[in-house]
Amino acid sequence: MLHFSKLAAAATLAASLMAGSAGAQTVLKSSDTHPDGYPTVEAVEYFGELVKERTGGRYAVEVYHSAQLGEEKDTIEQVRSGVIELNRVSMAPFNGTVKESIVPALPYIFRSEEHMHKVMDGAVGDQIKTAFEGAGLVALAFYDAGSRSFYNKTKPINSVADMAGLKFRVIQSDIFVDMVAALGANATPMPYGEVYSSIETGVIDGAENNFPSYDTAKHFEVAKHYSLDQHTILPEVFVMNKAAFDKLTPGDQAIFKQAATDSVAKQRELWAAKDAESRKKVEAAGAQITTPDKQGFIDAMKPVYEKHVTDDVLKKMVADVQAVQ
Numbered sequence: 484m485l486h487f488s489k490l491a492a493a494a495t496l497a498a499s500l501m502a503g504s505a506g507a508q509t510v511l512k513s514s515d516t517h518p519d520g521y522p523t524v525e526a527v528e529y530f531g532e533l534v535k536e537r538t539g540g541r542y543a544v545e546v547y548h549s550a551q552l553g554e555e556k557d558t559i560e561q562v563r564s565g566v567i568e569l570n571r572v573s574m575a576p577f578n579g580t581v582k583e584s585i586v587p588a589l590p591y592i593f594r595s596e597e598h599m600h601k602v603m604d605g606a607v608g609d610q611i612k613t614a615f616e617g618a619g620l621v622a623l624a625f626y627d628a629g630s631r632s633f634y635n636k637t638k639p640i641n642s643v644a645d646m647a648g649l650k651f652r653v654i655q656s657d658i659f660v661d662m663v664a665a666l667g668a669n670a671t672p673m674p675y676g677e678v679y680s681s682i683e684t685g686v687i688d689g690a691e692n693n694f695p696s697y698d699t700a701k702h703f704e705v706a707k708h709y710s711l712d713q714h715t716i717l718p719e720v721f722v723m724n725k726a727a728f729d730k731l732t733p734g735d736q737a738i739f740k741q742a743a744t745d746s747v748a749k750q751r752e753l754w755a756a757k758d759a760e761s762r763k764k765v766e767a768a769g770a771q772i773t774t775p776d777k778q779g780f781i782d783a784m785k786p787v788y789e790k791h792v793t794d795d796v797l798k799k800m801v802a803d804v805q806a807v808q
């Protein structure tokens with residue numbers, strides 16, 4: 484043990500001396516709830532490699548995966564206050580603080596993943612990015628997270644009627660709570676890391692997520708009925724503390740932005756592969772996938788839109804999204 488820590492100290496010293504000879508290196512911390520190898524973790528690592536290369540080693544990124552720095556809500560506070568510089572999280576936990584982030588979280592707002600890409604790569608995406616600045620954050624990139632669907636341990640879901648009375652964990656956003664209520668079920672928002680044991684012990688019947696999360700968080704082991712209702716195609720967001728970003732020179736800011744854009748293409752490729760791989764894996768492990776009639780789910784969402792799309796800004800954004808072909 485002693486031997487190991489001496490070695491580690493020597494390695495750290497050597498690394499800092501090397502960095503010193505090339506000019507001081509600033510290491511930026513980034514959080515992710517997912518395990519090493521997950522597409523978002525890999526994408527931020529790739530971003531870090533590009534930044535390091537393009538700044539001649541002046542900046543590097545260290546990704547703390549597997550929720551090492553805490554659950555999403557906590558790490559969002561950390562990045563807003565500057566305790567960490569970067570964070571890759573879902574857009575949903577921002578719904579209460581960044582109004583414009585509500586739009587991509589609305590159920591069935593996107594017709595397909597292609598539609599989501601067009602919207603998020605276009606004017607509405609830019610509008611959402613600008614809105615994050617109000618929360619002290621620079622939204623560097625939007626990443627793919629496929630579509631979220633319900634899964635539970637109790638029974639297969641083939642229609643809205645089958646949802647009645649079931650208890651689902653939802654991601655921490657009121658939109659998701661209201662969506663579940665509109666489907667006749669009960670929602671409990673809770674941190675991601677508590678979902679497995681809560682399903683196992685019966686505190687909840689299930690949750691809602693995409694295949695890679697259902698797979699890597701092992702939820703398929705405790706909730707085998709997965710219904711492809713695809714209620715949201717909610718992208719992830721990769722954010723940077725605004726004060727930390729503002730401290731960069733204009734040249735470095737451009738490098739960071741370009742590296743983030745480059746990481747999006749990489750993440751989309753990784754995501755498509757992981758989505759297919761995870762689906763295969765959970766099916767082989769016994770997950771039962773049903774394809775419910777989506778129209779019933781879509782029709783039930785009217786009250787969610789009425790409650791959350793309240794002002795003119797949001798109404799216009801929803802219309803703009805719908806107009807994107």
Ligand code: GTR
Nearest residue numbers: 572573628654675692693696
């Ligand atoms: C995943 C998402 C995570 C986290 C999680 C959740 O799809 O990638 O960032 O938000 O869902 O449901 O908490």
